[in-house]
Amino acid sequence: MAPAEPSSSGGATQGQPPVKSPANDPKKKDEKKDEDLSEEDLALKQQLELYVERAQDTDPGLQKVALESMRQEIRTATSSMTSVPKPLKFLRPHYGTLQAHYEKMSDSDLKKLLADILSVLALTMSPEGERESLKYRLLGSDGDIGSWGHEYVRNLAGEISQEYSKRQIEEAPIHDLMVLVVQIVAFHMKHNAEPEAVDLLMEVEDLDLLVEHVDSANYKRTCLYLTSSAKYLPGPDDMLVLDIAHSIYMKFEEYPRALQIALYLDNFQYVSDLFQRCKDPLKRQQFCFILARHGVSFELTESIIADDGERYALQEIINNTRLSGGYLTLARDIEVMEPKSPEDIYKAHLIEGRGSGGGTVDSARQNLAATFVNAFVNAGFGQDKLMTVPAEASSGGSSSSWLFKNKEHGKASATASLGMIMLWDIDSGLAQLDKYFHSPDTHVVSGALLGVGIINCNVQSDCDPALALLAEYVEKEDASIKIVAIMGLGLAYAGSQNEQIRSILMPLLLDGRSSVDVIAFAAIALGLVYVGSCNEDVAQNIVLALMERSEAELGDPLASFLPLGLGLLFLGKQESVEATAEVSKTFNEKIRKHCDMTLLSCAYAGTGNVLKVQHFLGQCAQHLEKGESYQGPAVLGIAMVAMAEELGLEMAIRSLEHLLQYGEQNIRRAVPLALGLLCISNPKVNVMDTLSRLSHDTDSEVAMAAMISLGLIGAGTNNARIAGMLRNLSSYYYKDASLLFCVRIAQGLVHLGKGLLTLSPYHSERALLSPTALAGLVVMLHACLDMKAIILGKYHYVLYFLVLAMQPRMLLTVDENLKPLSVPVRVGQAVDVVGQAGRPKTITGFQTHSTPVLLAAGDRAELATEKYIPLSPILEGFVILKENPDYNEES
Numbered sequence: 001m002a003p004a005e006p007s008s009s010g011g012a013t014q015g016q017p018p019v020k021s022p023a024n025d026p027k028k029k030d031e032k033k034d035e036d037l038s039e040e041d042l043a044l045k046q047q048l049e050l051y052v053e054r055a056q057d058t059d060p061g062l063q064k065v066a067l068e069s070m071r072q073e074i075r076t077a078t079s080s081m082t083s084v085p086k087p088l089k090f091l092r093p094h095y096g097t098l099q100a101h102y103e104k105m106s107d108s109d110l111k112k113l114l115a116d117i118l119s120v121l122a123l124t125m126s127p128e129g130e131r132e133s134l135k136y137r138l139l140g141s142d143g144d145i146g147s148w149g150h151e152y153v154r155n156l157a158g159e160i161s162q163e164y165s166k167r168q169i170e171e172a173p174i175h176d177l178m179v180l181v182v183q184i185v186a187f188h189m190k191h192n193a194e195p196e197a198v199d200l201l202m203e204v205e206d207l208d209l210l211v212e213h214v215d216s217a218n219y220k221r222t223c224l225y226l227t228s229s230a231k232y233l234p235g236p237d238d239m240l241v242l243d244i245a246h247s248i249y250m251k252f253e254e255y256p257r258a259l260q261i262a263l264y265l266d267n268f269q270y271v272s273d274l275f276q277r278c279k280d281p282l283k284r285q286q287f288c289f290i291l292a293r294h295g296v297s298f299e300l301t302e303s304i305i306a307d308d309g310e311r312y313a314l315q316e317i318i319n320n321t322r323l324s325g326g327y328l329t330l331a332r333d334i335e336v337m338e339p340k341s342p343e344d345i346y347k348a349h350l351i352e353g354r355g356s357g358g359g360t361v362d363s364a365r366q367n368l369a370a371t372f373v374n375a376f377v378n379a380g381f382g383q384d385k386l387m388t389v390p391a392e393a394s395s396g397g398s399s400s401s402w403l404f405k406n407k408e409h410g411k412a413s414a415t416a417s418l419g420m421i422m423l424w425d426i427d428s429g430l431a432q433l434d435k436y437f438h439s440p441d442t443h444v445v446s447g448a449l450l451g452v453g454i455i456n457c458n459v460q461s462d463c464d465p466a467l468a469l470l471a472e473y474v475e476k477e478d479a480s481i482k483i484v485a486i487m488g489l490g491l492a493y494a495g496s497q498n499e500q501i502r503s504i505l506m507p508l509l510l511d512g513r514s515s516v517d518v519i520a521f522a523a524i525a526l527g528l529v530y531v532g533s534c535n536e537d538v539a540q541n542i543v544l545a546l547m548e549r550s551e552a553e554l555g556d557p558l559a560s561f562l563p564l565g566l567g568l569l570f571l572g573k574q575e576s577v578e579a580t581a582e583v584s585k586t587f588n589e590k591i592r593k594h595c596d597m598t599l600l601s602c603a604y605a606g607t608g609n610v611l612k613v614q615h616f617l618g619q620c621a622q623h624l625e626k627g628e629s630y631q632g633p634a635v636l637g638i639a640m641v642a643m644a645e646e647l648g649l650e651m652a653i654r655s656l657e658h659l660l661q662y663g664e665q666n667i668r669r670a671v672p673l674a675l676g677l678l679c680i681s682n683p684k685v686n687v688m689d690t691l692s693r694l695s696h697d698t699d700s701e702v703a704m705a706a707m708i709s710l711g712l713i714g715a716g717t718n719n720a721r722i723a724g725m726l727r728n729l730s731s732y733y734y735k736d737a738s739l740l741f742c743v744r745i746a747q748g749l750v751h752l753g754k755g756l757l758t759l760s761p762y763h764s765e766r767a768l769l770s771p772t773a774l775a776g777l778v779v780m781l782h783a784c785l786d787m788k789a790i791i792l793g794k795y796h797y798v799l800y801f802l803v804l805a806m807q808p809r810m811l812l813t814v815d816e817n818l819k820p821l822s823v824p825v826r827v828g829q830a831v832d833v834v835g836q837a838g839r840p841k842t843i844t845g846f847q848t849h850s851t852p853v854l855l856a857a858g859d860r861a862e863l864a865t866e867k868y869i870p871l872s873p874i875l876e877g878f879v880i881l882k883e884n885p886d887y888n889e890e891s
Contacts, residue, residue: 045090048073052094056101060110067113074120075147088124095125115140120148123155134159138176145180146187157184157196161203174204182209189213194222195835198229202237207244211251219252221835227261227767228834231608231645235574239265246270250277256872259287260764263294266532266572275304282816282880284310286871288317289878293763293807295458295772297496319460322818324424326878327380327756327808329820330852336754340377341385342370345747347723351731364407365737366744368414371406372799373748375417379806380424380753387418388432408443409794412484415447416797419454423803429455430465437469446484449473450797453488457803458772466492467500474504482508483521484797490525494804495772501529502538509545517795519545520558523565524779528804532571532771539580542566546587546595554590557789560629563595564782567602568775577603593630601637602778606761606769608644613652616641620659620667632785635659635670639677640778644769649678653687660694669701673781676709680777681758681809682857683713683722692725696732704742704787711746716809717856718755726750738792745799756854758809759802764874765830765860776804811861812852813870813881821881822850823865830860 037045051073054066073087091098098118105111119136126132133155137145145153160177167174181204188197201207214222226245230238242261249258255278262270271291275284284305291298298318305311316322331337371386378384386402406414415436422429429451436448449470456466466488473485486505493501508514508522523542530538546562553559563584570577577599584595597619604612619634635656642652656671656678663671672694679687691713694706707729714722726747733739752759761773783790783798790798815821828846843860855861861875867889868881 041086044073044086048087048090049094052091052097055098055114060108063110064113067110067117070117071113074117075149088121091121092125095121109141112139112141116143120152123152131159131163134163134180137180145183146191150191150193153184153187154196156180157188157200160184161200164204177204178206181206185209185213189215189218189222192218192221192837194218195225198222198225202229202241207241210244211247214248214251216252219248219254223248223254223257224834250274253278254873255283256286256290256874259290260767260874263290263296263768268298271298272304275300281310282882283871284314285317285818286880288314289880290764290872291318292320292323293770293877294768295495295770295804297460319462320424320458321461322878323459323808324380326810326812326820326852327424328382330756330808330810330812330854331381331754333852334756334854336756337381337383339381339384339388340751340754342373342377342744342748345373345377345751346730346744347727348730351727364405364410365741367405368410368796369741369744369748371402371410371414371417372796373744375420375800376748377751377754378421379757379803380421380808382422382425382428384421387414387421403444409480409796411441411443412447412450412480413797413800415444416450416454416484416800418448419451420800420803422451422455423457423806424455424459426455426459426461426465430469442478442481445473446481449481449488450484450491450800451488453484453491454800454803456492457494458807460496467498471500471504474508479515479518482518486518486521486525487797487800490521490528491800491803494528494775495531497530497533497535502526505529506538506541509541510548512548516549516553516556517558519549520556520561520565523562524568525565527565527568528772528775528779531568531775532573534570534573534576539566539569542569543580543583546591549588551588551590554588557786557793558795559591560594560598560633560782560785561779563591563598564602564779566595567598568778570599570603571771571775572603572606572769574603574607574609594633597630597633597637598782601633601640604637605640605774605778606644607641608648609641610648612641613638613648613655617655617659620663623664629666629785631664631667632670633782635667635674636677636778636781636785639674640774643678652678653684657690660690665699665702668697668699669705670785672702672706672709673784676712677777677781679713680805681713681715681717681760683717683719687713688722688725695725695729700736700739701787704739705784707739707742707746708749708784708787711749712759714746714750715759716749716752716755716757718751722750723747738788741792742787749802752806753808756808756810757806758857759805760807760809760857761805763807763876765876767874770805770807773805773807776801808877809855810852810877811855811875811879812877813868813875813879816880816882818880820852821868822852823863823868823881824848825851825853825861825875826864827853827855827859827861830858 048070051066051070054062055070057063057066074085098114098121102111102114102118105114115136119133119140122133122136137156145156160180164174164177181200184200185197188194197213198210201210210222223245226241230241233241242265246258246261249261255274259271259274262274274287278284300311300315300318305314374384374386382388403411403414418432419429422432433448433451436444439445452466452469470485470488473481474489476482486508489501489505505522505526509519523545526538526542542562542565549559566580570580581596581599584599585592587595600612601616616634616637620631638652638655642648653675656674659667660671672691675687675691688710691706691710695703695710697703697706710722710726726743730740730743733743759777761770761777762768763770779801780798783795811825813821813823826843826846826848828843831842831844833840833842843862848864853861855876863870863875866884867887869884871880871882
């Protein structure tokens, strides 16, 4: 075939003049094609044809020269990114010839050399699915594959993954493939193609190889890709990938990132190892700040840290004792210490006409609303205009007068609001609440008990004041006192897995004389204390309590708290829930489905599991008879599962829009709450508009849920658009006390902590989900599924469960002695830089501020000075800075 070539094309091109004459003849296509080639290309084409001819020569010497020359041509051919390299293009017609010749050759080094060349030619010539490039590579020499170029290596990697799957099915050996994989991974890691190396190793199920190939230049990019891809992998692959990332971070002593993964995996053995591996006391303090923000109880033992003084200091940080001080430092810096009254939030003077007055309004209900608004707005500031008595006021001053403007159980919420105002400040807070314990009014006493729980929420103290004060009240006969004491313990010890709390609360579950509400709150409190622990003992007791309830008791609105308490035990623990879910199938049919949905939604919360979202959507598609309540938890389940990552979140918002159009009434009531959870403290305009539309719905339950959700998505953002919407709603609903109450609560939430707090359970650049924070939100949302009976009834204090999720949205930089240190930082919108080459910018549209600063949803900060080095790569919450020894101050 090769010798025939010149006669058809080469012959006409021996001299220049003859070439031009046939150019006008369209039939002579080959000559036309050759005429388009430059002289250089033509010479190359003829040269290669000669090599092909020589390669089939009987003389091995000639063969060798021809094959080596051909190899050299292919290797040196530089090509543009869009076209095939010239030698490959010109050798295309000879691929079959060379293949046939290869089959005839006897085994020798020359045969291997030809196999190498065929492997590269197969890149463009091989029929689909034949994997010839890989076939010839395995038959060829063991030389460096990288010298054939990136495209070849990439193609080979693709063929290896297909071949690997095939061999796995056939149970064939894979050793030869793995030798190639090692070469390819080494090549990719050297050439900044870490994602491709990771993908290949995932395909061949051998990620452990990665640890040997990462170096200090590429480990950050590699781990970033690993942790990001983990979100989209099915279990248990995702945990495996994160384990590898953890070991890489530990290898390069990137301890804060390793801690982040350990917390995501909920692996406290890793956390202990970290403290033992890292001897730097400053870094250890930074770890403690991260642990405190995550809201987990972690006990430092002597085996972890031997020095008593250091251990005590670190435990103090983990117990979050610095939270209140840091928050007030932020407030003073931003100059918002001035207490605000509910009127400052309502801004009634901006509403024209009727809504500003309104004599028909139920004043006790409005005072109760004002109590909550005041508590939310002044949360953690230690002073307000309703409850904390100014020094000049005589004893029995303003606080008690406000307290008695509330009726009966309203007084409980009013007294508890003092706990919210003194949030995280245990010493001053307990001193303020002390006088209410001696009140003859049981509602005031119960409020003080709840206040104690709220103050101790997310902070721990050595002397365990909450346990000391609340334990005895759990034994009281009066159900209203009993319930708030239980709730107070649940808030104060959420996530602590404290055995003493279990021994106090467990007997209540199985006490036949207890009313449903006491048992319901005991289940929730145990669920909070043992959140995500999968504790068998607690689970069995809640199951028994559920089985013993009569049909009538299960009809009680609070009965739904029992399955929720059970669900919280398995929060985010996926398959661990299956045994309990099986048991739930034996429950009374009135609550069976409801329990099933609640358990599944909690177990897969924050996992982004697509199959579970589809399962919940399937449940919502059914049209039910009256009285079935399980679709509410299913709708919330969609939001709880899908909130894990941005893509799933957007898709869930669209699915919920569909449910609004086609769903039954009980689904429509839950949709606003699900939207509220998906965009919590992150007001997206499309969701805001949907909720605004629903807040005028003809069904008052839908409207109330929409208004509460407007508060949730705007929580702590001071969002002016939502504030305006709520003001208009307050004038629209001025005659309806219940709806107006919901508007007021939402107004309080939007201005939460005067705009310094967030309710988002995610932190560390949205990588970690705090289990206690999510639990608090979920309890509150489940209560909102039956607004009229719970929040508008006498259990309005369940709104205080939100305190579990309240955290300052700040960046506070401190020096080596943990004193606040003001430095310039750039704050901008975070940019996803996964898999990008080089060192791309991680934020966009930034502004430079001095710390402490506020971070909105989706914001990221970076230091704007090289004078200090941050001890955590994630600038959120408390960050310790140490001086940079290499820094030179320019004159």
